[in-house]
Amino acid sequence: MTGVPEEAERFLAAHARAFLLVRRADGWPTGYPMLGLWRDGALHFSTYAKSAKVRNLERDDRVCCLVTSDDEDDPEFRAVLVRGRAEVLPGAELPSGRGADEQAAAGRGVPEGIVERSRERLRAGKRVLVRVVPERVSGPSRAGS
Amino acid sequence: MAPRERISMTEEEVRGFLATRRLLVLGTLDEDGAPFADVVPYAHDGGSLALALAPGSRSLANIRRDGRVCCIVERFSSYYEIKGVVVRGRAREAGGDGEAVAVRVPLEDVVSFDFAKIRRRA
DSSP states (O other): OOOOOHHHHHHHHHOOEEEEEEEOTTSOEEEEEEEOEEETTEEEEEEETTSHHHHHHHHOOEEEEEEEOSOTTSTTOOEEEEEEEEEEEEGGGSGGGOOTTHHHHHHTTOOHHHHHHHHHHHHTTSEEEEEEEEEEEEEEEOTTO | OOHHHHTOOOHHHHHHHHHHOOEEEEEEEOTTSOEEEEEEEEEEOSSEEEEEEOTTOHHHHHHHHOOEEEEEEEEOSSGGGOEEEEEEEEOEEEEEOSSOEEEEEEOOEEEEEEGGGSOOOO
16 A cells, blocks of 8 residues: 555544444354554554454455544544555564554543453464555445545 | 353343433445454434445445445443444435435344453452
């Protein structure tokens, strides 16, 4: 991807409410609400290494992500669409050893104890980092548009 | 019980939660099988979700080709109040008024979570 539109990039950097859509083994689409962190031109999530979503991503790495405003009742509610391929990275490979979603978690008021447990599990290899390098980005746009 | 079962909602709680929200994330399949997502308005009538899709939208084109969809309704007001419902079902067109096409998704396969049910550690 040569570049993410500036307005979309600003939105991605400022919002952590995200949804990760993938395809299951039976061909059905499925999705997960996530904390998403935009960093270094890619969208990052952390999740359990043995989770269904990791199995789904390893089978078919094509993903579609939506990053949205926090509050759906806000008249200014917007969403940015990020499509691309997902890479699953062991927690040990994280730059600076930080959990990918720590900053996102802090931004959404996740209790420190929960963030600390997530960090430990990343270091222990129980959690992994999912990195989505965008191929197509659109928005921010209103719901249903 | 598995962690997810411990924090899942009852059927009544799912219905109550769906009634309080008005937008969901709709996942559909593109022609090549890749997932696509959009935020769409919906209403809930007990047995199904009634989605309002824009006539020229990619989501609608996808559903006309392949009705398999997932719908995610989620609320995150604070960590211990996170609630969510994920519905998978076959979407069917159910009329429209020119401005929006109505699409119904039956509550066939429902997964839910309510973080208020997490047993908090000290």
